[in-house]
Amino acid sequence: MKAVDDVSFEVAPGEIFGLLGPNGAGKTTTIRVLVTLLSPDAGSARIFDLDVSREVMAVRRQIGYVPQQLSADGGLTGWENLMLYARLYDLPRVDRRERIDAALRLMGLADAQDRLASTYSGGMIRRLELAQALVNRPRLLVLDEPTIGLDPVARGDVWDRVEALRAEAGTTVVLTTHYMEEADQLCDRVGLMHEGRLGAIGSPDELKERLGPDATLEDVFRHHAGAGARLNEQGSLRDVRSVRRTARRLG
Amino acid sequence: MSGQSAAPPAAWVSASPAHRWWWVLGSRIVTFCWVEVAKIRHDRTELYTRAIQPVLWLLIFGETFSRLRVIPTGGRPYLDFMAPGVIAQSALFVSIFYGIQIIWERDAGILTKLMATPTPAAALIAGKAFGASVRSLVQALVVLVLSLLLGVGLSRNPLDYLGAVLVIVLGAGFFSMLSLTIAGIVLSRERVMGIGQAITMPLFFASNALYPVHLMPGWLQVLSAVNPLSYEVDALRALLIGTPGNVGVDLLVLTVACLAGIAVSSALLPRLAK
Numbered sequence: 001m002k003a004v005d006d007v008s009f010e011v012a013p014g015e016i017f018g019l020l021g022p023n024g025a026g027k028t029t030t031i032r033v034l035v036t037l038l039s040p041d042a043g044s045a046r047i048f049d050l051d052v053s054r055e056v057m058a059v060r061r062q063i064g065y066v067p068q069q070l071s072a073d074g075g076l077t078g079w080e081n082l083m084l085y086a087r088l089y090d091l092p093r094v095d096r097r098e099r100i101d102a103a104l105r106l107m108g109l110a111d112a113q114d115r116l117a118s119t120y121s122g123g124m125i126r127r128l129e130l131a132q133a134l135v136n137r138p139r140l141l142v143l144d145e146p147t148i149g150l151d152p153v154a155r156g157d158v159w160d161r162v163e164a165l166r167a168e169a170g171t172t173v174v175l176t177t178h179y180m181e182e183a184d185q186l187c188d189r190v191g192l193m194h195e196g197r198l199g200a201i202g203s204p205d206e207l208k209e210r211l212g213p214d215a216t217l218e219d220v221f222r223h224h225a226g227a228g229a230r231l232n233e234q235g236s237l238r239d240v241r242s243v244r245r246t247a248r249r250l251g
Numbered sequence: 252m253s254g255q256s257a258a259p260p261a262a263w264v265s266a267s268p269a270h271r272w273w274w275v276l277g278s279r280i281v282t283f284c285w286v287e288v289a290k291i292r293h294d295r296t297e298l299y300t301r302a303i304q305p306v307l308w309l310l311i312f313g314e315t316f317s318r319l320r321v322i323p324t325g326g327r328p329y330l331d332f333m334a335p336g337v338i339a340q341s342a343l344f345v346s347i348f349y350g351i352q353i354i355w356e357r358d359a360g361i362l363t364k365l366m367a368t369p370t371p372a373a374a375l376i377a378g379k380a381f382g383a384s385v386r387s388l389v390q391a392l393v394v395l396v397l398s399l400l401l402g403v404g405l406s407r408n409p410l411d412y413l414g415a416v417l418v419i420v421l422g423a424g425f426f427s428m429l430s431l432t433i434a435g436i437v438l439s440r441e442r443v444m445g446i447g448q449a450i451t452m453p454l455f456f457a458s459n460a461l462y463p464v465h466l467m468p469g470w471l472q473v474l475s476a477v478n479p480l481s482y483e484v485d486a487l488r489a490l491l492i493g494t495p496g497n498v499g500v501d502l503l504v505l506t507v508a509c510l511a512g513i514a515v516s517s518a519l520l521p522r523l524a525k
Contacts, residue, residue, distance in 0.1 A: 058269070060369040070360060071360035076289055080286075089369065
């Protein structure tokens with residue numbers, strides 16, 4: 001069985017790219033290939049000109065990854081959670097403290113750094129996980145459903161932090177989401193995923209304009225996901241088809 | 252990545268360095284030991300509750316059997332003979348349930364995130380398993396202090412204790428890996444718990460922890476000979492109370508067992524991360 005088929009996209013440096021689709025669309029599977037946890041049966045993925053299935057360790061050193069589930073350790077303090085990753089990314093001893101402090105400050109957790117992560121709120125945990133992924137100063141940040149389960153305030157906060165990170169460090173971000181609003185507000189470009197396939201790629205505005213005036217991203221998604229047979233007749237997707245058979249490239 | 256020139260500032264391009272495998276292995280073991288120490292410092296309850304069993308073995312079982320004098324222990328009091336066995340046993344009891352924690356870390360996203368760091372599977376397993384042995388070392392310290400209070404004739408050579416630390420780390424590491432292997436096969440906390448409970452006592456009784464091997468029936472001697480716990484006890488006994496033993500052979504067997512454990516459980520790691 002194929003979880004993901006025909007998924008090709010490129011992401012430019014400093015871009016926030018979103019894979020948008022419902023649960024089960026294959027977003028997480030795609031992400032797992034990018035972060036080297038899953039080897040693709042066919043095709044390839046490249047990150048900063050490194051092949052994810054051949055140069056595994058080199059790729060991992062360039063990436064910060066926040067999985068969908070809760071991945072901070074509640075038995076450690078916020079600071080210790082970061083120290084763990086500073087060590088696992090082999091940061092030189094002299095740089096560790098400074099990098100940890102910077103990441104905590106960027107995520108607004110400096111005041112809570114000595115508390116056990118088990119006492120954090122949902123939004124704080126998410127920011128802690130982002131800080132963990134930043135301690136390595138990755139060139140690419142991979143976020144799997146970064147705001148799932150967060151209330152609107154915490155969600156907006158996470159968006160602001162990701163924006164701030166991109167502005168400050170030029171970090172490239174690839175994220176998955178099933179929130180139309182998140183794709184609309186946070187992402188420079190989105191790829192629509194449905195049943196393991198990538199439908200259309202473009203900036204949220206572009207995709208909406210292509211469909212017609214007053215279209216929402218949700219309309220765009222329904223348009224692509226619901227009308228598979230008619231997609232081939234439409235010129236607007238010719239470019240998407242042409243890149244489908246090329247290797248999946250990122251970076 | 253071509254075309255655009257939004258290159259990140261120099262400070263952020265400092266990709267962390269690549270190291271040799273043995274450096275990574277050592278670094279990960281140190282890291283996960285550090286994690287265990289940090290966790291123990293935050294929550295000590297487990298240390299206290301886990302200390303109860305070995306204390307009971309020494310105080311009740313040990314004291315009583317010392318009076319019986321039916322077990323030939325080479326002229327040493329039975330309590331002396333038994334103390335190293337209790338250290339190995341308490342390390343076994345801590346380690347054999349380590350798989351439960353891995354399943355828990357798997358259900359949370361912790362394991363996935365660890366696996367996406369520049370840590371080869373073998374280094375992750377070795378780090379985790381030997382890191383877990385920190386708790387066994389604390390247990391051993393409890394048993395040693397109690398043994399001292401009970402008048403067990405312990406070695407006075409610091410090198411013997413260094414050797415004992417190595418033996419305990421290898422023994423605890425192996426049984427943690429056995430537990431990780433079980434976890435990688437059954438993939439559920441309840442089953443790891445059940446299987447762990449089913450095999451701890453057989454492992455314990457089919458070893459030389461409580462009685463010398465030559466007293467056992469033939470079939471049990473065979474089991475004892477393939478049981479890494481027996482080698483752990485033999486080494487601890489030789490080092491800590493100075494009975495004749497084969498520390499070199501014991502260390503070799505434990506090292507080989509650990510290498511096999513690393514190989515098997517790191518092969519099962521992708522299954523756990525699914």
